[in-house]
Amino acid sequence: MSLPSPPSKTDAMFDDLLAWYDAAKRDLPWRAAPGAPVDAYAVLVSEVMLQQTTVATVRGRFAGFMARFPTVEDLARAPLDDVLHAWQGLGYYRRARGLHGCALALVTEHAGRWPRTVEGLQNLPGVGPYTAAAIAAIAFDQPVLAVDGNVERVLARLFRVTTPLPGARAELRRLAHGLRPQQRPGCTVQAMIELGALVCRPRAPGCLTCPLRRHCQAAAAGEALSLPRKAPKKARPQHFAVVFHLRRADGAVLFRRRPAQGLLASMIELPSTPWRATPPSPEAALALAPAHLAWQRQPGRVRHVFTHLSLELELWCGVFDGA
Structure with a gap:
């Protein structure tokens, strides 16, 4: 046996x-x-x-x-x-x-x-x-x-x-x-x-x-x-952009949908300049604004940390009187 x-x-x-x-x-x-x-x-x-x-x-x-x-x-x-x-x-x-x-x-x-x-x-x-x-x-x-x-x-x-x-x-x-x-x-x-x-x-x-x-x-x-040991983390790259809050006289606010691929794919957002490694100049931001009007730059910055990058946003506000 x-x-x-x-x-x-x-x-x-x-x-x-x-x-x-x-x-x-x-x-x-x-x-x-x-x-x-x-x-x-x-x-x-x-x-x-x-x-x-x-x-x-x-x-x-x-x-x-x-x-x-x-x-x-x-x-x-x-x-x-x-x-x-x-x-x-x-x-x-x-x-x-x-x-x-x-x-x-x-x-x-x-x-x-x-x-x-x-x-x-x-x-x-x-x-x-x-x-x-x-x-x-x-x-x-x-x-x-x-x-x-x-x-x-x-x-x-x-x-x-x-x-x-x-x-x-x-x-x-x-x-x-x-x-x-x-x-x-x-x-x-x-x-x-x-x-x-x-x-x-x-x-x-x-x-x-x-x-x-x-x-x-x-x-x-x-x-x-x-344990476990971890390799030193790489510094997150820093990106910058200007975000445009465009409000119509009746209170409607302009939004857009992000591309179907990439970070925050298909999400709704305020229009912005592209995310870049250096802040856009006021002239460059104006050239990319969704409308030509008197934009008001807001004080301070909005900062958001993603897994692989940090994003710093400057907010510009404007009111559009047209239809």
């Missing part, structure tokens, strides 16, 4: 992780109750919302969005402007456009049937490697480990990866691919994310209470706080 194989170190690690998760996980509106079926559409919406937006913000917006667009078919039927309006307050509107495009593709090209593999999901518009892996694991129990910023940090400490980010990402994804949870993969993915958010924090890792402490190479070496 052959004896059963002893559990692997990976199995033991995931057992410890899931025991902690079952006891400590947060009650979040997009998580299915134990034993309840998982809605792939809810997973998609939550994962897209959570990209670059805090859990606290998404917790307050998820239910309202799902009430307005309860199924992927409802989202696909909705005009894009309605989806963008419902997305207000979450920022990074490209995510909303991608989510809408994904719904359209699922309904028109897949007859509402979801691909169940990472590869198939990643072929959908707006679905990248992380989102595809998260849906595959959480909704369809595929044995994959989705890697977001929280999971990158957990893996870098578990395996004491000293290569600075972002250069370490390929190595971290290889490590994640080697783990491939076989039991409860959806819960394992959520548990890894939860661990990074609640315990394996960036600046205050809770090593003493971490369920993976006995498996963690960085904790053993006393290096958890210094």
Whole structure:
């Protein structure tokens, strides 16, 4: 009679992780109750919302969005402007456009049937490697480990990866691919994310209470706080522009829609000069104004920081008496 194989170190690690998760996980509106079926559409919406937006913000917006667009078919039927309006307050509107495009593709090209593999999901518009892996694991129990910023940090400490980010990402994804949870993969993915958010924090890792402490190479070496290492950030380029607030005598204000591609694609804005690395001269700004009239330059500047650039705007106001 052959004896059963002893559990692997990976199995033991995931057992410890899931025991902690079952006891400590947060009650979040997009998580299915134990034993309840998982809605792939809810997973998609939550994962897209959570990209670059805090859990606290998404917790307050998820239910309202799902009430307005309860199924992927409802989202696909909705005009894009309605989806963008419902997305207000979450920022990074490209995510909303991608989510809408994904719904359209699922309904028109897949007859509402979801691909169940990472590869198939990643072929959908707006679905990248992380989102595809998260849906595959959480909704369809595929044995994959989705890697977001929280999971990158957990893996870098578990395996004491000293290569600075972002250069370490390929190595971290290889490590994640080697783990491939076989039991409860959806819960394992959520548990890894939860661990990074609640315990394996960036600046205050809770090593003493971490369920993976006995498996963690960085904790053993006393290096958890210094990992993952990060390459020095490049300075954001600075851009400048003049924005024109043109009001008609009856109170109407002139707006325009931005181009369909690029930053803030298709969003509504006040007319402006192009964004450039140097402020436009008054003469150059006047040449690009939407009307020839007596513009009033307003005091101060409006500053906005995007992910990859900073923008400083000067506001000019004018009143147009014509029709």
